[in-house]
Amino acid sequence: MELNNVYCGDCYELMRQLDSDTIDAIYMDPPFFTQETQKLSSKEGVEYSFTDSWENMDDYVAYTKTRLQECKRVLKRTGSIFVHCDRNASHYLKIALDEIFGVTNFQSEIVWSYRRWSNSKKGLLNNHQIIFFYSKTKDFKFNTIYTDYSETTNVDQILQDRVRDEKGKSKYKVDENGQVVMGQAKKGVPLSDVWEIPYLNPKAKERVGYPTQKPIILLEQIIKLVTDEDDIVLDPFMGSGTTLVASKLLNRKYLGFDITNDAVELTLERLESIIKTDSFLLKKGKQAYQNLDDDCMAIIKSIDAVPVQRNGGIDGFLREHIDEGTVAIRIQREDENLSDTVGKLIKAARSKKCSYMVVIRTHYDFIDIFDYNDIPNNLLIIDRYDLQIKKIAEKTKKRSRKTAAV
Amino acid sequence: MELNNVYCGDCYELMRQLDSDTIDAIYMDPPFFTQETQKLSSKEGVEYSFTDSWENMDDYVAYTKTRLQECKRVLKRTGSIFVHCDRNASHYLKIALDEIFGVTNFQSEIVWSYRRWSNSKKGLLNNHQIIFFYSKTKDFKFNTIYTDYSETTNVDQILQDRVRDEKGKSKYKVDENGQVVMGQAKKGVPLSDVWEIPYLNPKAKERVGYPTQKPIILLEQIIKLVTDEDDIVLDPFMGSGTTLVASKLLNRKYLGFDITNDAVELTLERLESIIKTDSFLLKKGKQAYQNLDDDCMAIIKSIDAVPVQRNGGIDGFLREHIDEGTVAIRIQREDENLSDTVGKLIKAARSKKCSYMVVIRTHYDFIDIFDYNDIPNNLLIIDRYDLQIKKIAEKTKKRSRKTAAV
């Protein structure tokens, strides 16, 4: 079996063909326990029925359990599994999971919460789903993701060191002069087990029409948590293939199974179309793209510019024109030296008839071969804030020396 | 047994003394399944141990199940039960609940989510608890609680009436003149099954020293959902008596049981003098604490800084220290001139012992009285990108003139 590919068949049979201890992460979204025959119709009107009408819960649990056992076998010692549960069967599945992976390897019950259309149901709106997170061993791979501090947290709490006095009371630490002591740099609050992620990604052309399709960011978060680049992600119940798409976007290796041919074809199409959408993806690998995309977006938004998604040279336009002329923006990519960035922007801006161009420099090239005399009048190069900030240390030292000399 | 009273004893024995079909709502927070003896000490140093050390899960489930059966018996036909679950036993309890109350009477899996102190745990922070909501029959009493619309919902969606056209498409209703018809005032979005309620804070006056004490508002919400005034609420595992306090506050009748005498005494005391902390956070919302608007936040994020909400001078600090020193950031506000901004930052940074300061200037003052000689060595002023960009027009003109002159 090949990595970065998709296979049609019962995931039990397919997993049996895999070697033990080879997979880094598994996301599993087993078919729901409905005592009806599931009929789905694809866009083209093809109708097919699942073989997922179980006689009773025991059959369903047995079916899933067999496959979970294979999941455990193929997982690496440092691997993890995420099981997305149907609310009618989650408790039975959790018991199976406890048996197979062990209670001590139960890591989290993740709550995926979202807002959705309300209905007239008597009772509470059903706005969450549960994902169980188990590791194979206690030495599982885990990358902490940090989030913002709460609004109620003040600077002192974040910055200051604390100690306990002889009575065990916690106090801010002070030095011999009675001055408070500042602690280490803080990164933020570790991610909690409640994830608020919109059900439908609003801007997403992401939707392909599969009923249980998950948002890509949900899968991205899972994959980021327990894998690094080039690690292998398996989805034994692939469906529309969101797991694989996310894996690919994050530059992980992937493997997907599904019993229906429609799912396999759909996934292949989706995976293919990502490649088509952005050649940069394919060339550079996803991690670079992903981070830069977020960073670029943050910068673009911070200057009130309109982001442009599908242009190799221009990242956005200023909302306001200058002297009635359009201002095109490009942010220097990780793998670009300044000449590349400037060249791309000039080329794109020329064909789009932009009056002004702005490059945001994100790093200094190791060898700076850029000829500053080449800059046209209507092009401005700005250092990203952090580049400017890094100079502050030097500036301070220089000034101090000067002062000392005087 | 008297209403609005509290009894000491095993709730199984006590419930058996109650008539069938008499209780409107039950909140049950059974002792957790920990295979240790639970020792608790109240504020006054009274120490007592629970009898909740079960040999195994089966014993625990059997114990709880017996009591759940009695709960069902005493509930009215229109009654409901809320079971607050230990995360290690919730799946076993849910199976018991399904058996006793029936799958069709399972209403909701309520997620109580909150933020709390973090720890150094490898894995996700544990920031939610599960409460199962079952009704005795399908004719359960239910009062819909309405919440605010999501920020993304527009006014039209809320106010305008909608109809379906001949093709079944949903449209805004129009009158004979083609004017849109405004509908009834909508009440809001029905409450979802994910409840964000602050965890009972360590400093809250509401605290009585009971380790598992729940916030009163959590219980109030439950009670409001399924009872009206003068209905009867029962809590068979009363603990510190929060359920009864909430019932009393909402003019419901109540009945509480606990096996320990301490709990009974504590509850009686609490009922005498009810202290309810008005959560400022809940009442005023997060906005009340927020200094940073979206624009500032975007800038802070774009430089990989940690945002700080509760400080008048500092908006954030760099995640990475420079020369082991903290770098404080402030973004100039619309209504501030540069002197104000710099002054506020310097003052705050001094008291917080920050090594470096960065001001992001967002506009030029109409009258610039700022003395640039006042800038300390460790302070850097950076123009926001758009300010730098605006200079491009001038620059271009100047250069053009120069070129022309040559």
Add this chain to the structure above:
DNA sequence: ACCGTCCCTGAATCATTGG
């Protein structure tokens, strides 16, 4: 391996200060 103890943490409150 198994205790007990200590340490670190950040949310949300209470407490204090300053105008």
Add this chain to the structure above:
DNA sequence: TCCAATGATTCAGGGACGG
């Protein structure tokens, strides 16, 4: 005296450490 700003404290979960 009041209110806003912000300083300071407590709690419990889990890791680390020591015996």
